[in-house]
Amino acid sequence: WMNAFLPKDSYKYFFADLLPFLFKRKPLQPRFFPKEIIRLSSDLLIHSGSKRDTFVHPRDPRLCIKIDRLWKEGYRVSPRKRLERILMPWLIDFWSNREEARVYRSTALRMGEAFYEHAPRCFGIAMTNLGPGLVVERVCNEDGSFSKPIDVFVKENPDKARHALELLRELYDFLVSHKLVIYDWANPANFLVRQSKSKGDKIIVVDWKTEGTADKDIPLRDIFPALALKKMTYEYSCLYEKISRLCD
Missing domain, CATH: 3.30.200 (Phosphorylase Kinase; domain 1)
Known part of the structure; x- marks a missing residue:
């Protein structure tokens, strides 16, 4: 494979x-x-x-x-x-x-x-x-429609902007608790908001190619997990701030 x-x-x-x-x-x-x-x-x-x-x-x-x-x-x-x-x-x-x-x-x-x-x-x-x-x-919502990227979701549903930020925080906590690392947070299109009344809304990550994989010549982030977490936290914070500005 x-x-x-x-x-x-x-x-x-x-x-x-x-x-x-x-x-x-x-x-x-x-x-x-x-x-x-x-x-x-x-x-x-x-x-x-x-x-x-x-x-x-x-x-x-x-x-x-x-x-x-x-x-x-x-x-x-x-x-x-x-x-x-x-x-x-x-x-x-x-x-x-x-x-x-x-x-x-x-x-x-x-x-x-x-x-x-x-x-x-x-x-x-x-x-x-x-x-x-x-x-x-x-990725589809419970009603069968296709899920939207988090930035598009917030623009179309400004009253649910805070809810989207809560979902983003939930995703980050999920990754940390399972020791998963995603490095590519710069593109909101990688994070879709899946809406479900029965199971609860979730953010679905559609690009997992960078999970736990170094993209530098010397894989320091693989050697030192603390660096990987620090990098992910920084990039997560940038996306969180970007979505926060859409709430204003």
Whole structure:
């Protein structure tokens, strides 16, 4: 499952960058070929992040498929970045789906149902015409409508702004109590407000690729958990302040 998100013969791309007159760059090749490939098109695109594109599953609108953009763009990165990835495999710069699948394979199995209080369910790996993708549920409210990012939720429901801040604090306490660390709090789109009268409202984190994974050349935050918590607390505080300003 880990290698499903890595291309075959990736070293050839490294040498093609260094010696383009000797090595010809070829299209990325996946490591497995199922009998059927899911076709994704631009009209199914619902979100485009810094490293991945997310598409509605063409057979089930309640699901989405995350695709690493490097597959779609043909792995166009600098030789320096690729050398870093080869020499420092803990970096998450390249294959985000692989890192998020690792979280579901380890953290979600360890925590059980408690993990899904603040995370969408994952339904495994699918091969598409744009490369291997991670199949994840689309976060829905109890009435069947799709959940909104926390900033959009507050703008559309100004009377519930304080409630949204309470949910954000609850999420932070949940992460700390379970010793989980999320580093990417800068984008409110990663935090959806799932509304449910029967189970209570929750904030669902839709991007878990940075959970407990260092993104620096020297993984000090992995070596010293106190640094990881300090970093997360700072970024959480920035998002909390950003949402607070929407309440004014």
